[in-house]
Amino acid sequence: NYKTQGxxxxxxxxxxxxxxLKNVNFTKGCPGNTIGLASLLEGMxxxxxxxxxxxxxxxTDTSCPxxxxxxxxxxxxxx
Numbered sequence: 001n002y003k004t005q006g007x008x009x010x011x012x013x014x015x016x017x018x019x020x021l022k023n024v025n026f027t028k029g030c031p032g033n034t035i036g037l038a039s040l041l042e043g044m045x046x047x048x049x050x051x052x053x054x055x056x057x058x059x060t061d062t063s064c065p066x067x068x069x070x071x072x073x074x075x076x077x078x079x
Contacts, residue, residue, distance in 0.1 A: 002071035006062040009034060014068075016076050019046050029064050037065060046072050 002012045009029030015022045021044050026034035041049055053069035062070075 002067070002075060004064070004067040004071075006060050007058060007064045007067050009064045009067065012064075012068055012071050014071070016046055016072075020044070021046055021049055021072065024068070026064060026068075034064055037068070041068075046076050050077065 002014075004010060004012060007029070009026040011027040012024070013027075014024045021041050024038035024041055026038065050069045050073050053065040054073070056063045056065040056069075058064070058066075
């Protein structure tokens with residue numbers, strides 16, 4: 001579980017199997033956007049997730065996609 005900062009979603013959960021993102025779920029946030037985002041990312045390689053989403057702004061300099069990229073980077077790639 002990853003506690004977000006600076007975006008509408010409060011938490012992101014996901015799994016990684018063989019470097020592939022699975023079971024992405026956002027707590028709170030804009031349902032259409034977060035459900036759609038999760039659906040598009042299912043099965044994507046984690047490095048590609050970070051490459052595509054890192055730095056995406058919304059109301060501030062971060063966003064739900066950016067926070068997911070931060071979570072993947074922190075919890076998976078920096079181990």
